[in-house]
Amino acid sequence: MRPFDNPFARADADRHALWEAHMRVDIDAFIAADWDAVARDFDAENFIAIDAGYSRDPADWRVGFANLAAYRDSWLRMSAETRQKADMQRLRRALFAGAKIRRIDFYADDTAILHKVFNGRLPLKGGGEEPYRWQSVFTLRKRDGLWKVVSFVGYMGS
Numbered sequence: 001m002r003p004f005d006n007p008f009a010r011a012d013a014d015r016h017a018l019w020e021a022h023m024r025v026d027i028d029a030f031i032a033a034d035w036d037a038v039a040r041d042f043d044a045e046n047f048i049a050i051d052a053g054y055s056r057d058p059a060d061w062r063v064g065f066a067n068l069a070a071y072r073d074s075w076l077r078m079s080a081e082t083r084q085k086a087d088m089q090r091l092r093r094a095l096f097a098g099a100k101i102r103r104i105d106f107y108a109d110d111t112a113i114l115h116k117v118f119n120g121r122l123p124l125k126g127g128g129e130e131p132y133r134w135q136s137v138f139t140l141r142k143r144d145g146l147w148k149v150v151s152f153v154g155y156m157g158s
Contacts, residue, residue, distance in 0.1 A: 003096035015104050018114055018147055022138070027095045031088075033079040035072050043141060043148040044068045052156040054134055061153065082122065085130075090123035098132065110142040119158060133158045 006024070008015040021041050029037035049071055051064025065071035082091070098120015105113045116136050121129035136154035140147045 003093065014106065014112070014147070018104055018112070018140070019101055021147065022101060022114060022116060023096070023099060027092065027099065030075070030079050031083070031092060031095070033076060033083065035076055038075075039072070040146070041149055042068050042071075043143065043150045046150050047071070048151050050151075050153040052134075052153055054155055054157045056157040064154070085122075085124055087123040087125050087127075094120055094123050102135075112140040112142075112147065114138040114140060117158065 004024070006016055006019045008019050010016050021038075025041070026038055029035070044067075047065075047068040048063065049065040050061050052058075052061045055061065065074065098118055100117050100119075102115045102117050103113075104115075107113075114137070116138065118135065119133045121131050123129055134155045135158050136152050136156065138152040139150050141150050142148075
């Protein structure tokens with residue numbers, strides 16, 4: 001299976017859709033700095049996120065994004081920084097190869113947890129690579145037939 005291939009069958013509609021949103025759409029939007037492509041995947045009214053600061057110890061974690069606007073600004077800043085230093089011809093493949101959805105669990109009909117692991121190497125302009133490694137756990141709710149990120153604990157050490 002290539003890194004671009006969705007591992008979930010279309011018959012597993014929710015997992016298939018979540019993989020598309022959290023892998024294909026997220027990576028392509030990040031590369032293009034296209035926040036509008038991912039904005040609908042968030043519950044803007046209720047969103048909050050914890051920044052683990054690459055630590056495994058919850059005592060080190062803090063509210064990193066008190067609202068979606070704060071996360072959007074950080075996401076766009078990280079996208080710009082990545083595009084500035086990355087070899088754009090190799091970036092998409094590298095991001096797909098370095099990100100995996102480890103598991104998706106459903107609770108009742110409208111709640112899910114998605115565990116995404118990042119463990120790869122960012123290809124740099126002029127050669128070389130920059131390693132990256134963290135994990136994030138997303139809490140989602142199904143609203144009007146669409147899964148929305150309500151919160152996440154992100155940038156946890158692996």
